[in-house]
Amino acid sequence: MNLRSSWVTETGQTREDTRLTQTGATTMTDPVKVRSGILPGSYDGQYRLSGFWTFGSAAMSATVSEGRAVIQGEVSQGAFPVTLPASEVVTFAPGNAQYRRIDLLVLRIHDKLYDGGERTEATLEIIQGAPEQDPKVPLIPPRCLPLYEVLVPAGASAGNGGIPWASSLKDLRTPIVALGGILPVEGAVLPGAYPGQYQDAAGALQRWDGGTWVSYPSALGGIIPSSASTTPASYTGQYRDSTGGQLQRWNGTAWAPAVPGPYFVDNGDYGDTTSTTYTSTLAGRATNPLTVSFVAPPSRAVAVSFGAKMRSTSNDHYAYMALKLTQGATVVNDVDDDYAVIAASQNMISAANTRRYSNLTAGATYTLTAFFRVITNTTTLKAGFDNTFIKVDPLP
Structure with missing residues (x-):
């Protein structure tokens, strides 16, 4: 039998058993696998996602802030929890003389039982892209969680100004939460795993109905607030508070004044x-x-x-x-x-x-x-x- 458990058998519990049965910070994507991502939170509560925040700290170097994340492996591998307890400095290779390139800053799991290598460890790595006139994002290896894209200009080096960090960093971080938690959306909006799952996106609480994310006011029949007035209507008879302060009703085709006139x-x-x-x-x-x-x-x-x-x-x-x-x-x-x-x-x-x-x-x-x-x-x-x-x- 391939049923896995934790802390039941007297001997023989493997690392795979532990990873497959953990139920901590995991946002499900199907009955077994979870979403790879970063745990949200910040020191002062002002930001959704501070873990692994990266900023330029030298001409060709960047500082990666501390954080916690989960990286999903193959189905049989389970999920790998990782933690960076203190900030880390990473250094990028000089730019090509003629062409730009795109590098990826990633969290990566090396597991020799699955990838055939000699390493079994979690690493913070730079995956270097190919220099081209129209550079492409390099392929992401298995068991990797992308953090940032970094555009390295042609000829960039420590001696000529390095990487323009303000315009070269593209944030790819996505959050995850504990099972059943409300997910704060940053970056791409991904499908839900089950009807009744909630997420906080663009200032609106949304519920997965099995096929799409439905904004909280729409799902419960409440009045859509003016701050979310661009939210599409879900049914005839739905109400919203327009940006002009007028209560409107969806008539099946358009938003019309709920109380016309006088x-x-x-x-x-x-x-x-x-x-x-x-x-x-x-x-x-x-x-x-x-x-x-x-x-x-x-x-x-x-x-x-x-x-x-x-x-x-x-x-x-x-x-x-x-x-x-x-x-x-x-x-x-x-x-x-x-x-x-x-x-x-x-x-x-x-x-x-x-x-x-x-x-x-x-x-x-x-x-x-x-x-x-x-x-x-x-x-x-x-x-x-x-x-x-x-x-x-x-x-x-």
């Missing part, structure tokens, strides 16, 4: 009419007609307020303002005296009305247009209107 239009120009039938044009106004469009809410009902400062040139005659509701070219609700705003005064008076429109088609766009008239009339009698407005409030 919609408002007004005109502060004075205008008048001598028409005894409803007209949308007032003489003296630069802009006609007064209209506002709105999207019908899921409740299919809106409350509409409208009004103006109004007058007629005779106290015995009436100025009327009414609304017509249309959807495209279709008249849904025509002007009606019963719902009009009415005033009979030679002086300007303020008048307004509010009415409910129901049985609308949710999501459809409607337009309200203001109409005006005077009753009764002579050739000199007019109805005047100023500060006209229409306001539409979607109802819940």
